[in-house]
Amino acid sequence: MAIFRDINKVLFGLMEICILFFLSEGGETFKIPPTCASYKCPKFKVVDNVKDIEIRTYDQSYWITSPFIPSSTFKPAGDQAFLMLYNYTNGSNDRGAILNLTAPILVETSYQLSKSKSKSLALPSYKLYFYVDPRFQKNPPSPLQKDLQLVQLPKFAVAKRFVELVDEKSINAEISALKGSLNGTRWETPARGGRSTVASYTEPEEAANRISEAIIWFKN
Ligand SMILES: *[C@@H]1O[C@H](CO)[C@@H](O)[C@H](O)[C@H]1NC(C)=O
Numbered sequence: 001m002a003i004f005r006d007i008n009k010v011l012f013g014l015m016e017i018c019i020l021f022f023l024s025e026g027g028e029t030f031k032i033p034p035t036c037a038s039y040k041c042p043k044f045k046v047v048d049n050v051k052d053i054e055i056r057t058y059d060q061s062y063w064i065t066s067p068f069i070p071s072s073t074f075k076p077a078g079d080q081a082f083l084m085l086y087n088y089t090n091g092s093n094d095r096g097a098i099l100n101l102t103a104p105i106l107v108e109t110s111y112q113l114s115k116s117k118s119k120s121l122a123l124p125s126y127k128l129y130f131y132v133d134p135r136f137q138k139n140p141p142s143p144l145q146k147d148l149q150l151v152q153l154p155k156f157a158v159a160k161r162f163v164e165l166v167d168e169k170s171i172n173a174e175i176s177a178l179k180g181s182l183n184g185t186r187w188e189t190p191a192r193g194g195r196s197t198v199a200s201y202t203e204p205e206e207a208a209n210r211i212s213e214a215i216i217w218f219k220n
């Protein structure tokens with residue numbers, strides 16, 4: 001009997017260590033979105049997780065971006081930007097190349113002061129990013145449309161998942177929530193001044209399996 005007690009003690013001791021280990025490690029790594037099985041997604045490594053956020057390093061890669069499109073609500077600007085970027089993948093580039101669609105699509109928001117001096121309301125504008133088809137990453141074709149731009153994002157990113165529909169409200173709310181989670185962690189300072197985006201992995205209509213992330217991209 002004594003030997004069983006001892007084994008139990010050791011086992012419980014080990015369990016305790018494991019539980020403490022998990023607690024101190026914070027959350028678990030997010031599951032790869034199902035979309036990434038049929039579409040190519042940019043590759044990354046998880047370097048840390050704390051609370052409900054994940055810190056990643058991405059392979060350096062090109063994204064094709066729309067201009068910022070002013071709009072009081074996200075959808076019209078998002079639809080317009082989507083068509084502009086889709087056009088680039090559908091041959092509107094200096095090689096007439098057809099690029100595969102990819103995931104996720106990033107949204108960045110900017111606020112411009114209204115020109116009318118009576119109301120200094122900040123008007124939102126929205127910019128979309130498509131991850132360039134990996135087959136073209138080494139040497140992406142240039143867009144024919146002058147207002148589209150190829151860009152590279154900083155290597156580090158901090159991400160927080162959410163399932164709400166991506167719109168003008170959730171974009172701000174989820175980026176604020178991410179900043180709240182970052183607060184007090186060792187990533188707060190490096191991520192400060194990073195580029196805030198929302199990443200959408202699913203079609204807006206696909207409510208049941210929606211996966212989105214607030215992501216701040218930063219240099220470390
Ligand atoms: C991308 O496009 C090529 C050529 O059209 C195709 O063979 C491939 O299956 C497509 N899909 C992915 C996910 O790369």
Ligand SMILES: *[C@@H]1O[C@H](CO)[C@@H](O)[C@H](O)[C@H]1NC(C)=O
Pocket residue numbers: 083084087092093144145
């Ligand atoms: C798509 O590309 C074609 C050819 O470059 C261009 O004439 C057209 O205006 C573009 N449409 C959009 C919505 O960008």
Ligand SMILES: *[C@@H]1O[C@H](CO)[C@@H](O)[C@H](O)[C@H]1NC(C)=O
Pocket residue numbers: 090091
């Ligand atoms: C894609 O490009 C082809 C060839 O230029 C064109 O016929 C087609 O309408 C385009 N598709 C969309 C959705 O714009």
Ligand SMILES: *[C@@H]1O[C@H](CO)[C@@H](O)[C@H](O)[C@H]1NC(C)=O
Pocket residue numbers: 179180183184
């Ligand atoms: C960060 O935490 C401090 C102290 O707990 C708090 O005063 C501050 O409002 C928090 N900031 C954000 C962005 O949550």
